[in-house]
Amino acid sequence: MDLQIQQRVALVCGGGSGLGQAIALSLAQEGVKVAVTGRNPEKLAQTVEFISRQGGTAQAWPLDLAAPDTFDETLEAIRQRWGDIDILVNNSGGPPPAQAQGTDIALWQQQFTVMVASLIQLTDKLLPAMRRRGWGRIITSTSSGVIAPIPNLALSNALRMSLLGWSKTLASEVAADGVTVNVMVPGRIATARVGQLDALKAQRENSSAEAVAEKSRQSIPAGRYGEPQEYGATAAFLASQPASYITGAVIRVDGGLISSL
Numbered sequence: 001m002d003l004q005i006q007q008r009v010a011l012v013c014g015g016g017s018g019l020g021q022a023i024a025l026s027l028a029q030e031g032v033k034v035a036v037t038g039r040n041p042e043k044l045a046q047t048v049e050f051i052s053r054q055g056g057t058a059q060a061w062p063l064d065l066a067a068p069d070t071f072d073e074t075l076e077a078i079r080q081r082w083g084d085i086d087i088l089v090n091n092s093g094g095p096p097p098a099q100a101q102g103t104d105i106a107l108w109q110q111q112f113t114v115m116v117a118s119l120i121q122l123t124d125k126l127l128p129a130m131r132r133r134g135w136g137r138i139i140t141s142t143s144s145g146v147i148a149p150i151p152n153l154a155l156s157n158a159l160r161m162s163l164l165g166w167s168k169t170l171a172s173e174v175a176a177d178g179v180t181v182n183v184m185v186p187g188r189i190a191t192a193r194v195g196q197l198d199a200l201k202a203q204r205e206n207s208s209a210e211a212v213a214e215k216s217r218q219s220i221p222a223g224r225y226g227e228p229q230e231y232g233a234t235a236a237f238l239a240s241q242p243a244s245y246i247t248g249a250v251i252r253v254d255g256g257l258i259s260s261l
Helices: 018-029 041-053 068-082 105-133 154-177 192-204 209-219 228-238
Strands: 009-012 033-038 057-062 087-090 136-141 179-186 250-253
Touching: 009 018, 009 068, 018 033, 018 041, 018 057, 018 087, 018 136, 018 228, 033 041, 033 068, 041 057, 057 068, 068 105, 087 105, 105 136, 105 154, 105 179, 136 154, 136 228, 154 179, 179 228, 192 209, 228 250
Parallel strands: 009 033, 009 087, 033 057, 087 136, 136 179, 179 250
Antiparallel strands: none
C-alpha cells in the first residue's frame, strides 16, 4: 500500500530509542523526512544512522520535554531545514515506578510537566500551520495502563490517561481542517523499557527477569512480546493519507493482551 506521505516532515519525540526510534524508522521507510528529537545526542545519532543506512532522510535535534522554553528554537531550526512539520509523534519516556499513595506531590507535578503539559504545548505550536495547510497528523504514544492500570505504575497510569481525554477533545476540534489526532496504546513490546520493568518486577518477586517475561508471554493471546517495528508500522499507517478518516481513536498494539472492550 502506498501511504502517500513521501516528503512529508515528521517530528518524533523520544526518537533515540525504544518505541520512538521504531516509529522514526518506519516513517523514514515511507519517504518521510524525520526530525529525530530527544535529550541524548548519542542515541539520536544512532537513530539517524539507522535511517541513513536504509536510504532514508533524518536529522537529530535536541528537544527536552522538561524545558518547553527551548521548543521554539528547535522548531524553527527544523522549519528552516525542511519547512513546516506535517506529522507530530508525541512520545515521552516512562516515569519511575510509584504507588498511587504516598508519592511526593513534587514528583507528580514534575512528571505532569514532562508527560502531559509539554506535549500539549508542543502540539499547540504546530497545529496552526497544519490547519492552515489542511493536513496534519498528531499521534500520541501512551501505555496499556490507560485502559488497564498497571500495578506500581501510578504515575504512568494517571498522567497518560489525561492524554486520552485531551486527544479525543482535540480531534473533534480540528477534524474539519484535515488534521487527525489519535492515541496509540502499546502492550508488551520488546524494548529496553519493558526489559527494565520486567527486571524490577523480578526483584520485587524474588524471581528472574526471564521468568517474569515468560509469565507475561503466557498472558498474551499472541503468545509473545510485540516487535518494535510492528508498533512503528502502525504509527506510519496512522500518519498516512489512507488513514485520513481515522481520528479520535485509541489504537491498541498489544497482541490481544488487554481483555476489556
